[in-house]
Amino acid sequence: MSLLSRKGLILAWALLVLAALFLGGCHLRPMLYDVSVAPQVISPNADGNDDATNIEYKLTRNADLSIYFVDAQGERFYFRKDRPRSPGDYRVLWGGGINQAYWLENEFGRQLVKSWVLPDGLYTWVVEATDAEGITARAEGQIELQAGDPVVPELRQFTVAVPEFTPNQDGLRDRTGISYYLNKDVETVQVYLYDPADPGTRYPIEEQERVAESGKRGYHYYDYDGGVDRGAEPPPDGTWVVEAEARDLVGHHVVVSDTLTIRDGGKPRALVVNGVIHWGDAVRGLEGTEAYLPLGATLCFTTYIENYSRVPIRTSGPPSGTPYRSDQNFNTLAVETAEDSYHEQPGVWRFGVNFDVSETDFPYRWAVGKPEELRCEEIEGQEQCFLDPGERGTVSGCIELIGPFPRNQIYAWGGLIHQWVGIDAMNNYVDRLLINIGEP
Numbered sequence: 067m068s069l070l071s072r073k074g075l076i077l078a079w080a081l082l083v084l085a086a087l088f089l090g091g092c093h094l095r096p097m098l099y100d101v102s103v104a105p106q107v108i109s110p111n112a113d114g115n116d117d118a119t120n121i122e123y124k125l126t127r128n129a130d131l132s133i134y135f136v137d138a139q140g141e142r143f144y145f146r147k148d149r150p151r152s153p154g155d156y157r158v159l160w161g162g163g164i165n166q167a168y169w170l171e172n173e174f175g176r177q178l179v180k181s182w183v184l185p186d187g188l189y190t191w192v193v194e195a196t197d198a199e200g201i202t203a204r205a206e207g208q209i210e211l212q213a214g215d216p217v218v219p220e221l222r223q224f225t226v227a228v229p230e231f232t233p234n235q236d237g238l239r240d241r242t243g244i245s246y247y248l249n250k251d252v253e254t255v256q257v258y259l260y261d262p263a264d265p266g267t268r269y270p271i272e273e274q275e276r277v278a279e280s281g282k283r284g285y286h287y288y289d290y291d292g293g294v295d296r297g298a299e300p301p302p303d304g305t306w307v308v309e310a311e312a313r314d315l316v317g318h319h320v321v322v323s324d325t326l327t328i329r330d331g332g333k334p335r336a337l338v339v340n341g342v343i344h345w346g347d348a349v350r351g352l353e354g355t356e357a358y359l360p361l362g363a364t365l366c367f368t369t370y371i372e373n374y375s376r377v378p379i380r381t382s383g384p385p386s387g388t389p390y391r392s393d394q395n396f397n398t399l400a401v402e403t404a405e406d407s408y409h410e411q412p413g414v415w416r417f418g419v420n421f422d423v424s425e426t427d428f429p430y431r432w433a434v435g436k437p438e439e440l441r442c443e444e445i446e447g448q449e450q451c452f453l454d455p456g457e458r459g460t461v462s463g464c465i466e467l468i469g470p471f472p473r474n475q476i477y478a479w480g481g482l483i484h485q486w487v488g489i490d491a492m493n494n495y496v497d498r499l500l501i502n503i504g505e506p
């Protein structure tokens with residue numbers, strides 16, 4: 067072979083190599099490079115000093131990336147596992163946290179520890195990238211953890227006080243409570259409900275600060291009425307997961323859960339139909355807004371109540387039709403008849419008549435329907451009666467005007483009372499009537 071052709075061959079070879087290098091430029095650098103972990107000693111205890119280290123790395127092509135730590139026994143602990151990454155420069159702070167969930171079970175219950183902090187010791191850190199062809203690149207080094215905070219926050223004895231409740235302001239199982247004992251101060255605790263079929267939609271439950279401040283070590287209690295007392299509709303009826311999660315500054319994240327069933331939940335709403343009371347005396351109806359009744363006469367009425375909400379409304383006696391004397395009230399009637407249920411019970415709806423000269427508010431009260439219009443059932447040993455959603459009840463009654471009255475013109479009106487909750491403006495001062503006691 068001549069010298070010339072030899073030279074030509076070398077030149078051709080050199081050009082080929084250059085072309086290959088140019089075309090394959092992206093493979094010039096390795097897939098994973100410039101990996102660093104600094105500082106190499108950290109103390110994960112949230113005291114602000116060396117709590118975390120900087121992990122940096124660069125990728126030249128798409129890869130699944132893992133960051134893990136290997137202890138002296140060879141066990142791996144993952145901070146990141148097979149996370150898809152595109153080419154670029156990456157930097158992440160690591161404070162000793164491991165995202166490998168485990169169940170913590172002890173005498174205080176069972177909770178899921180989602181993230182936790184590696185115990186003190188010497189570890190090998192590994193940053194590992196695997197591309198689509200299965201080629202793996204890795205870098206490793208040493209890191210030491212000292213004076214870490216190893217205490218896992220625990221939501222101990224996580225309890226739902228009333229596992230099935232009916233948030234509808236009827237005075238029966240309207241509230242439940244969620245409680246736990248927190249064994250250390252944490253940054254946040256959140257408590258919420260979610261539907262297992264839709265875990266993304268959460269209904270938060272607010273804490274009432276009692277003994278311990280929110281997030282502080284100690285006993286915590288969350289009173290829960292489904293939001294009804296604020297006028298909100300509670301979450302729909304059904305069985306919910308009630309979950310609490312705590313996170314501390316060190317990097318622990320724990321979750322505990324139970325179930326809570328909501329039944330007959332909703333804001334109760336009822337009204338006096340058309341805002342009308344059919345006033346009369348013992349014999350016939352009255353016309354207009356003024357009446358003349360002699361002392362000793364009887365004022366009578368009929369009216370209708372409608373439940374226009376989606377929950378039953380609870381009521382109690384005296385039954386529709388029960389007569390009163392003007393010097394009686396529902397409490398004296400309760401004593402006379404030994405009917406405890408005639409006393410004012412929270413959450414019960416009754417129709418009442420008030421006089422402007424009455425010494426107690428709405429002294430004359432009746433159930434919001436005739437017995438046959440109500441649905442009654444025994445609940446916790448007591449008979450309870452309800453006007454169901456969409457139903458109408460008839461209320462009638464009479465009051466014998468015994469006197470003495472402080473003057474001979476008195477006003478009477480009706481009201482639909484939701485005891486211990488309130489009277490809607492539209493349900494008060496219904497169909498006011500001026501009564502002239504004596505002859506016209």
Ligand SMILES: [Ca+2]
Nearest residue numbers: 109111115117
């Ligand atoms: Ca520290």
Ligand SMILES: [Ca+2]
Nearest residue numbers: 232238239240
């Ligand atoms: Ca209830």
